Amino acid sequence: MLRPTLVALSLSALPAYAQNAPAPALSTDTVQKVEVKADANGYDPRRDDTASKIVVSTEEIRRYGDTSVLDVFKRLPGITVSGGAGRGGGEIRMRGLGSGYTQILIDGERAPAGFDIDGLSPDSIERIEILRAASAEFSTQSIAGTINIVLKRAVKNAQRELRVGYGKSGEVSNPSASLSMSDRVGKMSYSLAASAWRYEFDRPSPFEESQIDATGRPTFVRRTVQTDRGKPQGINLTPRLNWTLENGDTVSWQSLVTHQRTDYQGGAVVDTVLGLPPRYDARSMTSDGSSTVVRSDLNWMHNLDEGAKLDLKLGVNGMRSDGNYHEEDARTTDGVARLARDSVVLSDTDEAGVTAVGKYSRPWKKDHALSMGWDAGYAVRDDARGEVERFPLAGTTLRRNEEYEATLKRLALFVQDEWNVTKQWSMYAGLRWEGLETRSSGNTFETSTNRASVWSPLAQTLYKLPDSRDQVRVALTRTFKAPLTGSLIPRRFTTPNNSQTDPDYRGNPDLKPELATGIDASYEHYWAEKALLSASLSVRRISDYTRQGLIVEDARWIQTPVNDGDALTRSLELEAKFPLSAVLQDVPDIDLRASLARNWSRIDAVPGPDNRLDQQVPVSGTLGVDYKAPGGKLTTGASFAFKNGGNVRVNVEQSRYQSVRRELDVYALWKLNPTYQLRLAATNLLRQDAVSESRYADDNGVQRRTTFADGQAMARVTLESRF
Numbered sequence: 115m116l117r118p119t120l121v122a123l124s125l126s127a128l129p130a131y132a133q134n135a136p137a138p139a140l141s142t143d144t145v146q147k148v149e150v151k152a153d154a155n156g157y158d159p160r161r162d163d164t165a166s167k168i169v170v171s172t173e174e175i176r177r178y179g180d181t182s183v184l185d186v187f188k189r190l191p192g193i194t195v196s197g198g199a200g201r202g203g204g205e206i207r208m209r210g211l212g213s214g215y216t217q218i219l220i221d222g223e224r225a226p227a228g229f230d231i232d233g234l235s236p237d238s239i240e241r242i243e244i245l246r247a248a249s250a251e252f253s254t255q256s257i258a259g260t261i262n263i264v265l266k267r268a269v270k271n272a273q274r275e276l277r278v279g280y281g282k283s284g285e286v287s288n289p290s291a292s293l294s295m296s297d298r299v300g301k302m303s304y305s306l307a308a309s310a311w312r313y314e315f316d317r318p319s320p321f322e323e324s325q326i327d328a329t330g331r332p333t334f335v336r337r338t339v340q341t342d343r344g345k346p347q348g349i350n351l352t353p354r355l356n357w358t359l360e361n362g363d364t365v366s367w368q369s370l371v372t373h374q375r376t377d378y379q380g381g382a383v384v385d386t387v388l389g390l391p392p393r394y395d396a397r398s399m400t401s402d403g404s405s406t407v408v409r410s411d412l413n414w415m416h417n418l419d420e421g422a423k424l425d426l427k428l429g430v431n432g433m434r435s436d437g438n439y440h441e442e443d444a445r446t447t448d449g450v451a452r453l454a455r456d457s458v459v460l461s462d463t464d465e466a467g468v469t470a471v472g473k474y475s476r477p478w479k480k481d482h483a484l485s486m487g488w489d490a491g492y493a494v495r496d497d498a499r500g501e502v503e504r505f506p507l508a509g510t511t512l513r514r515n516e517e518y519e520a521t522l523k524r525l526a527l528f529v530q531d532e533w534n535v536t537k538q539w540s541m542y543a544g545l546r547w548e549g550l551e552t553r554s555s556g557n558t559f560e561t562s563t564n565r566a567s568v569w570s571p572l573a574q575t576l577y578k579l580p581d582s583r584d585q586v587r588v589a590l591t592r593t594f595k596a597p598l599t600g601s602l603i604p605r606r607f608t609t610p611n612n613s614q615t616d617p618d619y620r621g622n623p624d625l626k627p628e629l630a631t632g633i634d635a636s637y638e639h640y641w642a643e644k645a646l647l648s649a650s651l652s653v654r655r656i657s658d659y660t661r662q663g664l665i666v667e668d669a670r671w672i673q674t675p676v677n678d679g680d681a682l683t684r685s686l687e688l689e690a691k692f693p694l695s696a697v698l699q700d701v702p703d704i705d706l707r708a709s710l711a712r713n714w715s716r717i718d719a720v721p722g723p724d725n726r727l728d729q730q731v732p733v734s735g736t737l738g739v740d741y742k743a744p745g746g747k748l749t750t751g752a753s754f755a756f757k758n759g760g761n762v763r764v765n766v767e768q769s770r771y772q773s774v775r776r777e778l779d780v781y782a783l784w785k786l787n788p789t790y791q792l793r794l795a796a797t798n799l800l801r802q803d804a805v806s807e808s809r810y811a812d813d814n815g816v817q818r819r820t821t822f823a824d825g826q827a828m829a830r831v832t833l834e835s836r837f
Contacts, residue, residue: 161640164532164540164576165249166587166650170242177740177751178781179279179793179832181290181311183234183263188777189753190244191689191709193261194734206231208244208259209652209685210713210731214595217256220263220370224253226409227465227493227599228433231263233374235309237277237292238352240266246650247574247589247634250530250544251473251485254570254593257630257654265352265370266307272297279793279832286314288828301358312347320822323615325389327815334389340382348374362417369410377402392611394443396451403437403461411469422476425487429469437461443610445507455610456504467493467522481534489526495519495599518556520599525549530572538580544572548594552602554623559604562623568594583640587650591632597625597660601675608670614767614810615819617664617671626677630654644705645692656681659717659727661765664810679719681727686712703742710735717763725763729770733758750782771807776800793832801825 159169170190180186187206188195196204196212208216218225225231243262248254252262273296281288292309323336351371358364384395411429418424443455468491475485496519503512530544548568555561574589603621612618636650659681665672691707711734715727726732733756740751759772781795804823809816 211258238307281830283828396444405435486529642696683715
C-alpha cells in the first residue's frame with residue numbers, strides 16, 4: 115500500500131500556484147489566452163503556450179507514408195531513434211537519452227504495459243506533442259522530456275479515407291492498409307481508425323568475438339555467421355464515440371487495440387579462427403509469439419459555474435502475450451556436428467489494470483487558470499515461463515518452471531496555475547507528488563516490495579520582448595526515472611555461451627528512482643510568417659544513477675542494475691524552419707528546416723573518458739526540404755537524419771561502441787483528383803551499415819564482441835482515396 119501519511123501530506127500541501135498544462139485548459143481560459151497572447155497570425159501553441167511544446171501535425175506525420183512510427187520520429191528536431199532503420203529499429207530518445215529518461219504518453223497517459231510503440235500506425239495519430247520541460251498534469255517521469263502521442267479524435271465533418279501501400283526492400287515485401295472513418299449524427303459523433311501491416315525481414319547479423327591477454331597476445335578469435343528471418347505483422351484499432359448532453363456536458367469513449375504476431379527463424383555457425391571453440395558452435399532458432407494490448411477509457415467533462423470544469427476519466431487496460439521458442443545447439447568434434455543442447459521455452463504473460471484520472475479547472479482571479487487533480491492506477495501482472503532443456507550427449511534433461519506475480523500501484527496528485535502577468539509575460543508554477551509501489555513474488559525468489567515517492571515542484575516562464583518577435587523561456591524542474599518493472603524482479607535469464615560480453619540478467623528489487631533537478635532556457639526568434647530560429651539549453655543533475663553492474667556468481671557472469679552515485683547531463687539544441695520566400699522574393703514554394711543537438715553527460719562513479727549516461731547520443735541533426743508545385747498537384751521533399759556514436763564507458767571494466775548513422779529519405783505526392791492521390795517514398799537510401807561492440811577489460815586482458823548489420827533501403831508506394 116502507498117503510505118497514507120504521504121497521501122495526506124500531499125493533499126494538505128497543495129499550493130495555489132502551478133503550470134500551464136500542455137493540453138488545452140478551460141474553454142474560458144482558452145478565450146483569455148487568445149485575447150492576451152494572439153496576434154494577427156492566430157494562436158500558435160508552440161509560440162504562445164507558457165510550457166515549451168512542439169506540435170507535429172497530421173500532415174507532417176503522414177508525409178513519407180511510413181508504416182512505422184519510429185521512422186516518423188527520426189526526422190523530428192531533437193529526437194533520435196536508437197538502432198537501424200525500419201520496423202524494430204529501436205527506442206525513441208530525447209537529448210540522446212532513452213527508455214525511462216524519455217517519457218512516452220498516449221493521450222496524456224503512460225502507454226499500457228506490453229505496448230510496442232513501433233506497432234502503432236502513423237495513420238491513427240492526430241498529432242505529436244514534444245515537451246522539453248515537465249508539466250505537473252503529466253507524470254514527471256521525464257528527465258529528458260515527454261512525447262505525447264494524441265490519437266485521432268477531432269470530428270469536424272464526415273470523412274472516409276482508405277490507404278493501401280506496398281513496400282519493397284531487397285527480396286522482401288511489406289504491404290499495409292488503413293481505413294479512417296468519421297461522421298456526426300445529431301449530438302453524437304464517431305471516428306474509427308484501423309490499420310494492418312506486415313513487415314518481412316531477411317538479413318545477415320554476423321558478429322566476431324576475440325580476446326587478448328595482458329601481454330597483448332591473442333588467445334581466441336571466433337567469427338559467427340548468423341541469419342535472421344521473420345514476418346512480424348499486426349493490426350491497430352482506435353474507435354472513439356462522443357456525445358454532447360443536453361446540459362452541455364460531454365461524454366466520450368475511446369479505445370486502443372493492437373495485436374501483433376511474429377514468426378522467426380534464425381541460424382548461426384561459429385568459425386573458431388584461433389583458440390578453443392565455444393561450448394556450442396552451431397545454432398538454429400525458431401520462435402513464434404503474439405501480443406495483444408487493449409485500453410479503453412470513458413471520459414466525462416462537466417461544466418460548472420463561473421467557467422469551471424470537472425474532467426473525469428475511468429479506464430481499463432489489459433495485455434496478453436505468449437511465445438514459443440525452440441533452440442538447438444550443436445558441438446563439433448572430429449569434424450562432426452552433434453546435437454548437444456535442445457531447449458524449448460514456453461512463456462505466457464497477462465496483465466490487467468484500472469486507472470482513474472480526475473481534473474478540476476477554473477479561472478482563478480484575473481488572468482489565472484488554476485487546475486488540480488489526481489491520477490491513480492492499479493495493475494496485476496502474471497508471468498509463467500517453462501523450459502525443457504535436453505543434453506543428448508550427456509543423456510540428461512532439465513525442467514524449469516518459473517512463475518511470478520507482480521502488483522503495481524501508483525497515485526499522483528497535482529496542482530498547477532498559469533498567470534498571464536502582462537501581454538508579454540506569463541508564468542507557470544506546479545507541484546506534483548507521485549507514489550509508486552511494486553510487489554513481486556515467485557516460485558524461484560523471495561517476495562519483495564519496492565516503494566518510492568517523489569515531490570516535483572515545477573516552474574516555467576515565457577517573456578515576449580516588446581516591439582519584437584523574439585521571446586525567452588526558462589524552466590526549473592524536478593523529475594525522476596522510476597525503475598522498470600523488469601528491473602525490479604529478481605528472476606534470472608540465462609545465456610547458452612555465458613561470458614563477460616554475453617552475461618545472464620537478473621533484476622534488483624532494491625533499486626531506487628533516479629532523481630533529477632534541472633534548468634531549461636531557450637531563445638526563440640520568429641522573424642517572418644512560419645519562420646523560426648531557436649536555441650535551447652538544458653542541464654540535469656541526477657542522483658542515485660542506475661548503471662548495469664556485472665558480477666560472477668557460481669562461475670557465471672550476471673548483469674544486474676544498481677544505484678551508483680550521481681550523473682550530470684547537458685544539452686544544446688538549435689532549430690531553424692522557414693519558407694524560402696522569407697529570405698528571397700519571387701521564389702518557388704519551398705520550405706526548409708534544420709536542427710542540431712549536442713549532448714554531454716558524465717557519470718561520477720565511472721572513470722572517463724566517454725563515461726556518458728545511458729549510451730547518450732552526443733550529436734544529432736536533421737535537414738529537410740519540401741517543395742509544392744504551382745497548382746498544388748505535386749508535393750515533394752527530402753529529409754536527412756544524422757547521429758554519431760563512439761565509445762561509451764559503462765563501468766570500470768565494460769565499454770560499448772556504436773557507429774554513426776546517416777539516413778536519407780525522399781517522397782513525392784501527386785494529387786490525381788479530389789478523390790485519389792499517389793504517394794511514393796524511398797527511405798534509408800544511403801544504406802549505411804551499422805557496427806556495435808561491447809568490451810570487457812581487466813588485468814587478464816580484453817574481450818570483445820563486435821556485431822555488424824547491413825543497411826537496407828526501402829521503396830514504398832501508397833494509393834490514398836477519400837470518399
